[in-house]
Amino acid sequence: MFIPTLERQCTSEQREKFLPLCYDYRIIGTYAQTELGHGTFLRGLETTAHYDPNTQEFILNSPTISSIKWWPGALGKTSTHAVVLAQLYTLGKCHGIHPFVVQLRSLDDHKPLRGITVGDIGPKMGFGPNDNGYLKLHKHRIPRTNMLMKYSQVSPDGTYTKPPRSTLTYGTMTFVRVLIVHGSAIALAKASTIAIRYSAVRRQSELRPGEPEPQILSYPTQQHKLFPLLATAYAFHFVQLAMMKIYTDVNDQINNSNFSRIQELHALSSGLKAFTSWVTNAGLEVCRMSCGGHGYSQASGFPRLYADFTPSCTYEGENTVLMLQSARYLVKCVRDARSGKTLPGTVSYLSEDVSAVHSGGSSGRDLSNLDFLISLYKQRASNQVHFASDKVDRGISAGMDLVGALNSASVHLVSAAKAHSHYFIAKTFVESLKLLKASSELQNVLHQLASVYVFEGIAQSSGDFIEDYILSGSEAKTIRQLAVDLLPLIRVNAVSLVDAFSFRDEVLQSVLGRYDGNVYENLFKWAQNSPLNKTDVHPSYHKYLGPLLKRNQSKL
Numbered sequence: 001m002f003i004p005t006l007e008r009q010c011t012s013e014q015r016e017k018f019l020p021l022c023y024d025y026r027i028i029g030t031y032a033q034t035e036l037g038h039g040t041f042l043r044g045l046e047t048t049a050h051y052d053p054n055t056q057e058f059i060l061n062s063p064t065i066s067s068i069k070w071w072p073g074a075l076g077k078t079s080t081h082a083v084v085l086a087q088l089y090t091l092g093k094c095h096g097i098h099p100f101v102v103q104l105r106s107l108d109d110h111k112p113l114r115g116i117t118v119g120d121i122g123p124k125m126g127f128g129p130n131d132n133g134y135l136k137l138h139k140h141r142i143p144r145t146n147m148l149m150k151y152s153q154v155s156p157d158g159t160y161t162k163p164p165r166s167t168l169t170y171g172t173m174t175f176v177r178v179l180i181v182h183g184s185a186i187a188l189a190k191a192s193t194i195a196i197r198y199s200a201v202r203r204q205s206e207l208r209p210g211e212p213e214p215q216i217l218s219y220p221t222q223q224h225k226l227f228p229l230l231a232t233a234y235a236f237h238f239v240q241l242a243m244m245k246i247y248t249d250v251n252d253q254i255n256n257s258n259f260s261r262i263q264e265l266h267a268l269s270s271g272l273k274a275f276t277s278w279v280t281n282a283g284l285e286v287c288r289m290s291c292g293g294h295g296y297s298q299a300s301g302f303p304r305l306y307a308d309f310t311p312s313c314t315y316e317g318e319n320t321v322l323m324l325q326s327a328r329y330l331v332k333c334v335r336d337a338r339s340g341k342t343l344p345g346t347v348s349y350l351s352e353d354v355s356a357v358h359s360g361g362s363s364g365r366d367l368s369n370l371d372f373l374i375s376l377y378k379q380r381a382s383n384q385v386h387f388a389s390d391k392v393d394r395g396i397s398a399g400m401d402l403v404g405a406l407n408s409a410s411v412h413l414v415s416a417a418k419a420h421s422h423y424f425i426a427k428t429f430v431e432s433l434k435l436l437k438a439s440s441e442l443q444n445v446l447h448q449l450a451s452v453y454v455f456e457g458i459a460q461s462s463g464d465f466i467e468d469y470i471l472s473g474s475e476a477k478t479i480r481q482l483a484v485d486l487l488p489l490i491r492v493n494a495v496s497l498v499d500a501f502s503f504r505d506e507v508l509q510s511v512l513g514r515y516d517g518n519v520y521e522n523l524f525k526w527a528q529n530s531p532l533n534k535t536d537v538h539p540s541y542h543k544y545l546g547p548l549l550k551r552n553q554s555k556l
């Protein structure tokens with residue numbers, strides 16, 4: 001995050017000064033924003049940067065215990081520099097959060113500089129090799145030119161020039177949220193690869209006396225666990241491509257001082273980051289548990305995959321908070337639509353009158369038609385957004401201010417943002433396949449995946465569709481059965497569909513997911529290499545177990 005921030009927030013002179021040092025690994029940096037007391041509420045960050053016009057320097061300080069920077073990756077022992085987000089003060093006035101480049105350690109002996117107290121925050125659930133750290137600043141001085149001044153400036157005499165948009169400072173977070181959508185796709189693809197390959201190798205139970213034990217991948221329940229997740233990994237692959245395209249387009253506009261889509265990008269990236277990481281996080285556990293006992297072994301790769309992925313739901317914007325950010329924008333769009341404004345592409349459906357399109361229960365509707373079902377996802381999203389928006393309006397009519405009304409409706413707002421994200425993902429998956437240049441055989445297989453994703457998505461949220469009369473109960477049951485009917489068809493290509501992700505064994509890091517399927521021999525080999533097996537009799541025997549056993553044997 002250090003380099004993307006410099007690339008986005010530096011003036012051209014600052015780029016020339018800092019970026020070559022980064023690209024040549026002459027300096028290593030981190031993004032120091034979160035503090036002990038604040039991670040979400042950025043306007044509440046307490047680190048200060050006071051401008052001293054006499055020396056043309058900023059004095060950075062951690063005024064309270066809660067202001068100590070806490071969590072930044074590689075801050076503890078590795079980074080020589082940091083982008084520090086601090087409250088800017090100049091000429092006696094506070095101008096809010098701004099980014100500053102701060103050198104933390106000497107480039108000669110790597111020791112912390114004067115005024116810098118830095119270290120590792122201690123062991124975590126995962127990311128063991130990453131020295132997430134703390135940083136306490138004590139009246140540490142940096143040159144005026146170390147404030148990243150692309151969007152806002154402080155002149156030598158201390159005069160402040162404000163940015164065209166205060167939220168441009170948040171640009172790196174948006175970029176990383178877009179990356180996390182990609183990270184979700186990759187993590188779920190890895191977990192699906194491990195679980196499906198292992199399920200093709202593992203044989204268990206005797207369905208009928210004398211019959212060979214079947215591959216567990218042949219059990220409908222195993223298929224029902226894994227194939228919707230496999231389809232989700234493909235869905236997330238296509239949605240991260242679409243998200244990155246939108247990000248790149250909007251970022252190009254921002255670089256040309258066109259900020260018209262910055263809110264739409266923030267809302268979409270927030271919703272997709274939260275939705276994909278939540279679904280992936282839960283999916284990793286389903287994949288692990290589908291592998292039985294061996295799934296719980298470090299040899300499976302699942303413990304590390306889960307421990308390293310699960311913070312994706314927290315960092316770069318805690319998921320609930322980001323869903324609320326997305327919903328806040330959707331409510332704003334409903335109002336804009338009601339006042340006749342044209343809505344941007346990803347939310348234009350909110351100005352359509354979808355309620356008249358479908359009414360649940362009418363017979364003869366083709367429930368296997370994906371285009372039709374995507375229109376139901378659209379109706380569900382529109383209904384949820386309008387319902388939540390109406391809640392906000394009623395709160396305001398009851399005398400609440402906007403913040404109070406938004407907070408009071410926040411449970412429904414999160415549901416609305418989830419439905420909006422789900423619609424975007426399902427629609428993108430189906431539309432991406434239409435544009436794909438592929439053989440009819442491949443199109444058929446991918447259509448099966450898109451179908452099971454769409455069907456299962458409705459089945460798992462059928463309450464939403466039934467409550468709003470989008471589907472009747474019997475139609476929801478039919479769609480649930482359509483998903484189950486597809487499972488044996490997907491079974492035929494399941495291993496090929498995970499092989500298509502092309503994870504090398506060295507990357508997958510899983511004995512269960514080995515490409516050659518040679519699991520048992522390699523599990524035994526892996527176990528024999530376990531540190532506890534360096535000696536037949538562990539040294540602890542002589543200290544504890546031996547004396548205990550001997551003492552008790554003498555009593556026999």
Ligand SMILES: CCCCCCCC/C=C\CCCCCCCCCCCC(=O)SCCNC(=O)CCNC(=O)[C@H](O)C(C)(C)COP(=O)(O)OP(=O)(O)OC[C@H]1O[C@@H](n2cnc3c(N)ncnc32)[C@H](O)[C@@H]1OP(=O)(O)O
Nearest residue numbers: 039040041042167170173174179180182183266315316317
């Ligand atoms: C380089 C090539 C790579 C190749 C690809 C590699 C493949 C990828 C595979 C794997 C990658 C895995 C992922 C990468 C690794 C990830 C490591 C990350 C480590 C973690 C780093 C961090 O955690 S950094 C710290 C993150 N912290 C946060 O996110 C803080 C969250 N909080 C906030 O953003 C804000 O506090 C808030 C938005 C929640 C609240 O802000 P505020 O209090 O001001 O409230 P408002 O709601 O009133 O907001 C005011 C106004 O601002 C708008 N806004 C807010 N944020 C943004 C934004 N980001 N952009 C635009 N606009 C924003 C908001 O909508 C409001 O607007 P209104 O018009 O007033 O409504």
Ligand SMILES: Cc1cc2nc3c(=O)[nH]c(=O)nc-3n(C[C@H](O)[C@H](O)[C@H](O)COP(=O)(O)OP(=O)(O)OC[C@H]3O[C@@H](n4cnc5c(N)ncnc54)[C@H](O)[C@@H]3O)c2cc1C
Nearest residue numbers: 031032033034038039040071072073311314315316317320
């Ligand atoms: C592995 C890891 C790496 C990290 N790397 C970095 C890094 O490199 N740089 C950096 O600056 N930070 C980093 N962070 C910090 C991370 O960005 C924050 O932890 C994250 O933004 C969440 O903020 P928080 O911890 O204050 O959670 P909180 O905001 O305190 O969340 C706690 C609970 O409060 C709820 N909540 C908070 N606000 C609201 C609200 N307005 N409405 C409703 N509910 C709310 C949340 O939903 C959540 O359930 C990292 C964190 C982790 C775990």
